Amino acid sequence: MTDIIFESFINLFQSVVVTVFLIISLGCKDKYNKKCVSAAGILITFIYLTVSNHIVYFESVAIYVYMVYSLIFSFVVLGGSVIEKIFYNVMMICCLAGSSLLGGGLVSLVVKKDFLNAHRYGTGSRYVSVIFVQILLMLFLGFIIKLKVFLKEKDNQYMLIMSLIPAISVIVCCFMVYRSDKSYEMNVIYTFIAMAGIIIINVISVLLLIMEQKVYEQKTRQQVMLSAYQQKEKDIESILDMQKQNSKQRHDINNVLILISELIQDEKYSKALEVLDKYRTGYNNINVTEIVSNNIVLNYLLNRKINQCREAGIDMACYVLWNIAGVDDMDLYILLENLCDNAIEAAGQCEKPSIKLQIAEDNASMYIDIGNTTSGNVLNNNPHMNTTKKDKNMHGFGIMNIRDIIDKYNGTINYEQQGDNYLMCRCTLEKVCQ
Numbered sequence: 530m531t532d533i534i535f536e537s538f539i540n541l542f543q544s545v546v547v548t549v550f551l552i553i554s555l556g557c558k559d560k561y562n563k564k565c566v567s568a569a570g571i572l573i574t575f576i577y578l579t580v581s582n583h584i585v586y587f588e589s590v591a592i593y594v595y596m597v598y599s600l601i602f603s604f605v606v607l608g609g610s611v612i613e614k615i616f617y618n619v620m621m622i623c624c625l626a627g628s629s630l631l632g633g634g635l636v637s638l639v640v641k642k643d644f645l646n647a648h649r650y651g652t653g654s655r656y657v658s659v660i661f662v663q664i665l666l667m668l669f670l671g672f673i674i675k676l677k678v679f680l681k682e683k684d685n686q687y688m689l690i691m692s693l694i695p696a697i698s699v700i701v702c703c704f705m706v707y708r709s710d711k712s713y714e715m716n717v718i719y720t721f722i723a724m725a726g727i728i729i730i731n732v733i734s735v736l737l738l739i740m741e742q743k744v745y746e747q748k749t750r751q752q753v754m755l756s757a758y759q760q761k762e763k764d765i766e767s768i769l770d771m772q773k774q775n776s777k778q779r780h781d782i783n784n785v786l787i788l789i790s791e792l793i794q795d796e797k798y799s800k801a802l803e804v805l806d807k808y809r810t811g812y813n814n815i816n817v818t819e820i821v822s823n824n825i826v827l828n829y830l831l832n833r834k835i836n837q838c839r840e841a842g843i844d845m846a847c848y849v850l851w852n853i854a855g856v857d858d859m860d861l862y863i864l865l866e867n868l869c870d871n872a873i874e875a876a877g878q879c880e881k882p883s884i885k886l887q888i889a890e891d892n893a894s895m896y897i898d899i900g901n902t903t904s905g906n907v908l909n910n911n912p913h914m915n916t917t918k919k920d921k922n923m924h925g926f927g928i929m930n931i932r933d934i935i936d937k938y939n940g941t942i943n944y945e946q947q948g949d950n951y952l953m954c955r956c957t958l959e960k961v962c963q
Contacts, residue, residue: 632662855960
């Protein structure tokens with residue numbers, strides 16, 4: 530009687546644990562009451578465990594029979610996507626089998642008996658192992674729930690492939706437990722199955738690493754693009770401030786010219802020169818606006834780069850020809866930002882640094898030519914234009930962003946080495962009809 534009560538209590542406890550896990554992971558469909566769903570899941574699971582315990586005392590691969598039921602239960606009354614239902618059910622079955630194999634294996638190791646012989650009904654080792662298994666089961670399922678936020682970030686394909694690893698692992702482990710009770714031929718078959726399973730697991734692991742690397746690169750690119758957007762938002766105030774400063778400068782120039790004119794008319798030439806010198810000195814202390822085109826974002830960017838080069842001792846000349854249109858402002862901003870930054874970095878390593886930028890267009894295309902001095906023949910030393918910085922994981926995305934925008938506008942980018950100390954980059958973009 531004690532054995533029956535103990536086994537029934539354990540079955541009920543396990544039914545509650547796995548049902549709560551599925552409901553927390555997937556949630557209930559709106560049309561069903563959560564309490565009723567929980568009660569139904571616990572009851573059906575309890576019945577299954579009770580019946581299975583009267584047939585065998587260790588289910589092995591037959592545990593997948595329960596997964597069929599849990600999948601049906603999940604698809605009928607629980608929420609979540611199809612992939613999520615499959616993933617969390619597979620993970621639940623793997624936790625069940627894994628906790629049984631690990632907990633039972635440790636107890637059998639302590640009592641120095643074969644796995645199956647150490648867990649016969651009515652033995653003390655079975656009581657200890659069953660309680661230990663339930664503790665491990667709660668820990669494993671709790672860990673999966675904690676990882677739910679992380680798993681949400683993965684796409685369905687990644688989750689589906691990842692769930693194959695524990696699923697295959699359970700099959701391999703179950704075969705290894707039972708192989709000693711079989712004939713030599715069956716042991717050989719089980720060994721080959723286990724070896725094939727381990728090989729498949731390693732292949733899946735490699736595929737997951739490749740997928741993870743692609744996701745990492747994509748997220749890094751997105752982060753770089755996000756940083757560019759955030760920089761543009763910060764620049765909006767600076768652009769508006771530049772407009773205000775330009776208007777103020779024009780207003781000040783008019784006032785100064787009127788004052789100087791009046792002083793000259795009154796023959797106060799020394800005073801006129803004094804006023805002119807003071808204004809010129811003050812004008813040189815502020816950032817000079819040299820580029821004025823029909824594109825205010827382009828104006829701000831290029832004038833900021835000119836002032837940045839002036840502070841770094843780099844001679845930078847910019848020429849903007851015709852109206853700039855047909856390319857999205859954000860794309861043009863990111864493209865020129867990266868082109869200028871690369872040119873400034875390269876030119877800054879030279880004794881006589883200089884940069885020349887020209888932007889022109891016709892009815893169909895936009896042409897961007899930017900040349901800069903270099904400390905050597907770049908195309909010979911770095912023909913693929915890869916980043917030369919030490920931390921390659923955090924750098925090199927400028928060139929990637931340049932190529933992404935060039936591809937977006939069906940354009941081309943070519944590098945020409947003009948002598949050993951000057952590099953020219955020529956970009957062509959097809960304009961979008963507006």
